[in-house]
Amino acid sequence: xxxxxxxxxxxxxxxxxxxxxxxxxxxxxxxxxxxxxxxxxxxxxxxxxxxxxxxxxxxxxxxxxxxxxxxxxxxxxxxxxxxxxxxxxxxxxxxxxxxxxxxxxxxxxxxxxxxxxxxxxxxxxxxxxxxxxxxxxxxxxxxxxxxxxxxxxxxxxxxxxxxxxxxxxxxxxxxxxxx
Numbered sequence: 001x002x003x004x005x006x007x008x009x010x011x012x013x014x015x016x017x018x019x020x021x022x023x024x025x026x027x028x029x030x031x032x033x034x035x036x037x038x039x040x041x042x043x044x045x046x047x048x049x050x051x052x053x054x055x056x057x058x059x060x061x062x063x064x065x066x067x068x069x070x071x072x073x074x075x076x077x078x079x080x081x082x083x084x085x086x087x088x089x090x091x092x093x094x095x096x097x098x099x100x101x102x103x104x105x106x107x108x109x110x111x112x113x114x115x116x117x118x119x120x121x122x123x124x125x126x127x128x129x130x131x132x133x134x135x136x137x138x139x140x141x142x143x144x145x146x147x148x149x150x151x152x153x154x155x156x157x158x159x160x161x162x163x164x165x166x167x168x169x170x171x172x173x174x175x176x177x178x179x
Contacts (some may be wrong), residue, residue, distance in 0.1 A: 005028050011045055013070065025095055028166075050068065057177045064120060066153070066178065067131045067132055068117045068120060070146050071135075071152040072083065072115065072117055074166075075091065075113055075115065075168045076115060078090075078091050078092050078119075079105070079106045079109040079110055080109050080110075080112050080150075081111065081112070081113055081114070082115065082133075082138075083115050092165040092166060094166070111140040112140055112141040113136070113139075113141070113150055114135055114138055117134065118134045118135045118136045118149055118178065118179060119133075119177055119178045119179055120132070120133050120175070120176070120179065121133075121174065121175060121177070127157055130153060130154070130155050130156075130164070131154050132151050132152070132153045132170075133153075134150070134172065134174075135150050136149045136172065137149055143169070146172070147171065147173070147174055148170060148172060149169075149170075150166060150168060151165075153166075157159070
C-alpha cells in the first residue's frame with residue numbers, strides 16, 4: 001500500500017509539473033520568434049529597383065528571382081536602405097525597438113544596408129526549403145562590411161512561405177551564390 005501511494009504521489013507531481021510547464025510555455029516566446037509587426041504608414045519615397053527589374057543580369061532562375069525580390073522589398077520597406085518603399089502596411093520590429101517612436105527607428109535604420117542582395121543560400125530539409133538572402137552592410141552601418149552582412153531567411157513548404165528571421169552579422173563567406 002505504501003508503494004502504491006508513493007507511485008501515485010510521483011505520478012501526481014509529474015502531472016502537475018506538466019500542467020505548469022504547459023501553462024508557462026504560453027507566456028514564453030520561443031527563440032527566434034522575436035518578430036513583432038504592426039500596421040503603420042511608412043515614409044513615401046521613390047520605389048526601389050528590385051532583382052527582377054532591368055539592369056545587369058544576375059543569373060537567377062525564376063524562383064530565386066522571386067525570393068530575392070521579396071527580400072529586397074523587405075529590406076526597403078522596413079527602411080534599411082537609402083531608398084524607401086512608402087505606403088501602408090506591416091513593418092518588422094527588432095528586439096529592443098520601441099514601436100511608439102517610428103521616426104527614431106527610421107533614422108537608425110536608414111542607409112544601414114545596400115538595397116541589392118549580395119547573395120543567396122538554399123538549404124533543403126525534409127519537405128521544406130530554407131532560403132537565405134544576404135545583404136551587405138552600407139558604410140553608414142559602421143560594421144565590418146567586407147566580412148559581415150544581414151540575412152533574411154524564409155522557410156517554404158508545399159503550401160506557403162514563413163518568415164523565419166532577419167539575422168545580424170551574417171558571415172559573407174557562407175554565401176553560396178553571389179549576385
